[in-house]
Amino acid sequence: xxxxxxxxxxxxxxxxxxxxxxxxxxxxxxxxxxxxxxxxxxxxxxxxxxxxxxxxxxxxxxxxxxxxxxxxxxxxxxxxxxxxxxxxxxxxxxxxxxxxxxxxxxxxxxxxxxxxxxxxxxxxxxxxxxxxxxxxxxxxxxxxxxxxxxx
Amino acid sequence: xxxxxxxxxxxxxxxxxxxxxxxxxxxxxxxxxxxxxxxxxxxxxxxxxxxxxxxxxxxxxxxxxxxxxxxxxxxxxxxxxxxxxxxxxxxxxxxxxxxxxxxxxxxxxxxxxxxxxxxxxxxxxxxxxxxxxxxxxxxxxxxxxxxxxxxxxxxxxxxxxxxxxxxxxxxxxxxxxxxxxxxxxxxxxxxxxxxxxxxxxxxxxxxxxxxxxxxxxxxxxxxxxxxxxxxxxxxxxxxxxxxxxxxxxxxxxxxxxxxxxxxxxxxxxxxxxxxxxxxxxxxxxxxxxxxxxxxxxxxxxxxxxxxxxxxxxxxxxxxxxxxxxxxxxxxxxxxxxxxxxxxxxxxxxxxxxxxxxxxxxxxxxxxxx
Numbered sequence: 001x002x003x004x005x006x007x008x009x010x011x012x013x014x015x016x017x018x019x020x021x022x023x024x025x026x027x028x029x030x031x032x033x034x035x036x037x038x039x040x041x042x043x044x045x046x047x048x049x050x051x052x053x054x055x056x057x058x059x060x061x062x063x064x065x066x067x068x069x070x071x072x073x074x075x076x077x078x079x080x081x082x083x084x085x086x087x088x089x090x091x092x093x094x095x096x097x098x099x100x101x102x103x104x105x106x107x108x109x110x111x112x113x114x115x116x117x118x119x120x121x122x123x124x125x126x127x128x129x130x131x132x133x134x135x136x137x138x139x140x141x142x143x144x145x146x147x148x149x150x151x
Numbered sequence: 152x153x154x155x156x157x158x159x160x161x162x163x164x165x166x167x168x169x170x171x172x173x174x175x176x177x178x179x180x181x182x183x184x185x186x187x188x189x190x191x192x193x194x195x196x197x198x199x200x201x202x203x204x205x206x207x208x209x210x211x212x213x214x215x216x217x218x219x220x221x222x223x224x225x226x227x228x229x230x231x232x233x234x235x236x237x238x239x240x241x242x243x244x245x246x247x248x249x250x251x252x253x254x255x256x257x258x259x260x261x262x263x264x265x266x267x268x269x270x271x272x273x274x275x276x277x278x279x280x281x282x283x284x285x286x287x288x289x290x291x292x293x294x295x296x297x298x299x300x301x302x303x304x305x306x307x308x309x310x311x312x313x314x315x316x317x318x319x320x321x322x323x324x325x326x327x328x329x330x331x332x333x334x335x336x337x338x339x340x341x342x343x344x345x346x347x348x349x350x351x352x353x354x355x356x357x358x359x360x361x362x363x364x365x366x367x368x369x370x371x372x373x374x375x376x377x378x379x380x381x382x383x384x385x386x387x388x389x390x391x392x393x394x395x396x397x398x399x400x401x402x403x404x405x406x407x408x409x410x411x412x413x414x415x416x417x418x419x420x421x422x423x424x425x426x427x428x429x430x431x432x433x434x435x436x437x438x439x440x441x442x443x444x445x446x447x448x449x450x451x452x453x454x455x456x457x458x459x460x461x462x463x464x465x466x467x468x469x470x471x472x473x474x475x476x477x478x479x480x481x482x483x484x485x486x487x488x489x490x491x492x493x494x495x496x497x498x499x500x501x502x503x504x505x506x507x508x509x510x511x512x513x514x515x516x517x518x519x520x
Contacts, residue, residue, distance in 0.1 A: 083449075085418045088386065103386075105421055105449075113176050115423035115485065116449055118393070138399045141357060142423040145399070149171035 003065035004028065010068050019071045023050055027057040028066055036127055037095035038120075043069060045092065045129060054078055056135065074135045075143065076108035081121045081128035092129075094122035104128060108139065111146050153295065154209050155196075155216040158225075163298050166218075166225040173451045173486020174424055182477055182515030184489045184508050185224045185453070186461070190251065191495040191504075192217040200497045201246045204231055207288035215292075215299055221504050224488065227292050227299040230361075231284040235305050236344045237312055239271045239279040249497050259317040262325060265336050268316075273346040282350050289355065304348045304358035304397045308406070309384040311365040313340040319366065326376055337384050345391050352396040359400035360392050363428075369411040377412040382419060389420040400424040403450070406493055408433055414445060421449045428453035430492040436472070439479040439487075447483040454480065455492035456507060462496040466506035473510035481515060489515065 004025050006014060014024065031037035031046025038045040047056045054076075058069040081104050088103035099122055106119035106128040117139060121128035130139065165180075172179040188195075193203030196213040203210040211229035218225060232252040234244055241258030259265060276282050285305070293300045313336045314322035325333045351358045366372065367381025389401060399422040405413075410432045427450035429437040436455040446452060454476045460468050473489055480487040489511050495504065 083417065083421075085386075087418075103390075103420075108423065111175075113174075113423075116421040116425075117423060118390070118420045133394045133396075137396050138393050138422055142399045145424060146175060149175045150177070 001025075002028065005062065005065055005067045007068075010070065014068075014071045017072060019055055019073055023055050024057050024068060024071055026050060027055050028059055031057075031095070035095040038092035038101060038129055039095055040092045044095070047129060049078070056130070056132070058132075070132060072132050072135045074130070074139045076110045076117075076139055078128070078130075079107040079109060079114065081106045081119060081126050083116075084121060084123050086123060090120045092120060094125060094127065096127070097122050097124040099124050101129070106130070110143055111150055113146055113150075115142075117142070154212045158215060158219040158296070158299075160298075162219055162222075163225055166222070167298065170224045170226065173488065176486070178517035181517065182481060182487055182489050182511045183224050184221075184511045185226070186221075186456075186491045186495045186504050186507055187228075187493065188214055188217050188223070188504070189229070189494050190249075190497045191499055194249075194497050194499075195220075195501060199248045200250055201248050204246060204252055207231065207284045208291040211288040211292055215296055217504075221508050223508070225299060226301050227296065228301075228303060229288045230303065230305045231281060233307055234312065234315060235281045235307050236271075236276075236279075236340070236347050237315055239276060239281060239347075240268065240316055240340065240343055242316060251494075251497075254315055257316060257318045259336075262317070262321065262329060262332050265317070265332055265339070268336070268339050270339050270342040271346060273349050276343070276346045277350050282347055285351065286354065293355075301400075302351060302355040302358040304351050304360050304392060306344050306348065306360060306362040306388055306392065308363055308365045308367070308381075309337055309341045309344065309388050310367045310380045312344070313337040314366050316340060319371075322366070323371060326372065326380060330379070333380060337380065341384055341388055345388065345395065348392050348395050348397050356396070358397045359402065360389060360397050361402045361404065362388060363402075363404040363406060364409075364416075365406040367412070368405070368407045368409050370408045372412075374412045374415060378415050378418075381412070382415050385416075386419045393420070393422070398422055398424070400426075402426045402453075403428060404453075404493075405429045407431055409437065413437065413441070417445060417449065425450040426453050426488065427451070428455060428490070428492075430455050431457075436476070436492055439476045439483075443480050443483045447480075447485060449485070451486040451488065452480050452483045454487065454489040456490070458491050458493050458496055461491050461503050461507070462499045464503065466500070466502045469503045469506040470510045473507050474514050477510060477514045 104121035190200035243256035
């Protein structure tokens with residue numbers, strides 16, 4: 001079993017965001033096995049849908065172990081990716097295709113409502129990811145607004 | 152004593168449900184209406200445009216009163232001028248009795264001065280007229296009419312505001328003769344504006360982003376230039392504003408003629424709460440059918456009844472134009488809000504605002520409701 005290291009700061013963040021260590025491990029494993037991940041210098045961004053939550057982990061390899069940089073998650077259902085903007089190249093590379101990802105849109109569903117949200121995605125294989133601020137600010141507020149407006 | 156009588160809470164509750172409908176895909180009685188009442192709300196309350204712009208509390212209260220009187224969206228929008236964040240960079244404005252403020256003196260006299268222009272820091276922004284007047288208006292609504300409280304990050308249009316720092320003609324010449332300098336000017340304006348965003352988000356936790364384009368449209372620039380000086384910066388501004396914590400509500404207001412560039416704006420950023428509005432195709436309101444085809448699954452659409460008709464046309468003309476738009480866009484996948492193509496001109500007859508709402512009542516009802 002791969003050793004997962006969380007600094008005190010990241011451990012606190014994971015606790016606050018309700019993400020247990022087992023889920024972090026599951027996401028890392030998923031990213032490594034499927035190559036559904038993004039790469040930037042020595043960092044890797046992986047994600048996995050676990051139950052009703054999509055968990056994102058940014059990590060780096062430290063020998064045989066994994067150092068976690070940050071974790072975040074959301075409860076929207078991630079759906080198809082569209083509207084690739086080839087001119088807006090992002091620094092991350094696709095773990096499968098080794099191509100730089102570009103800005104795109106990903107459809108997300110919540111409470112039966114489907115809308116677009118800004119994402120970054122591989123122009124070749126189409127896999128899409130959300131950045132941390134999009135999840136923690138844009139999607140988080142959008143979920144609250146959906147709940148409030150649906151009430 | 153408050154300037155207006157508190158809105159009827161029952162009406163506010165009803166209007167709030169109606170306003171939420173397009174965003175949550177649950178139709179509620181009828182299409183909503185937003186004629187973009189700014190100083191027109193002051194006119195309806197019996198005071199001048201100058202008073203409206205220079206008195207944030209009175210100005211925003213007049214919007215609330217007008218929105219209740221005409222049964223419009225329950226959102227109090229107010230801004231001190233479209234020349235937001237420009238005074239902080241050195242532009243001098245002048246207020247006239249019955250028109251929006253205009254520029255008396257540009258901050259930059261020659262293109263060479265652009266290098267000397269400095270981005271205004273967040274601390275300095277907090278002391279400037281744009282931020283302080285927004286705070287006066289929004290604090291007043293938060294404290295007195297909390298149901299109406301939607302703070303705005305009124306970024307307006309990065310390329311248009313930047314052009315106003317040097318003057319439109321010089322700016323247009325620069326787009327051809329010295330594009331890098333043009334980019335530098337837009338960048339400096341945008342970073343200043345984003346510092347305004349930081350200050351507002353710090354105070355209110357979030358803010359609806361209002362942006363779009365004016366100069367980057369089909370009357371003044373070609374599509375390639377619109378992409379270079381418009382789409383690029385609107386995308387960058389929204390991306391950065393979201394990172395700061397503004398949004399997820401975005402109102403894209405693409406002012407003026409966008410006949411040749413309307414498709415380019417699909418490359419900007421769309422969140423789950425985005426409203427898309429394009430003013431004109433040539434001299435006619437941009438066709439809602441076309442807008443629906445491209446943007447209907449990207450955003451909630453907003454109507455664009457000709458502002459000249461709202462000012463000098465008859466109520467019947469307003470009614471017919473609004474009817475046509477409602478019938479074209481009522482079934483747009485992410486909903487539709489009826490409205491004017493731009494700010495309701497100061498002095499527009501109240502009967503014309505009523506006609507806009509009447510069209511929504513007559514043709515905007517959802518089946519089964």
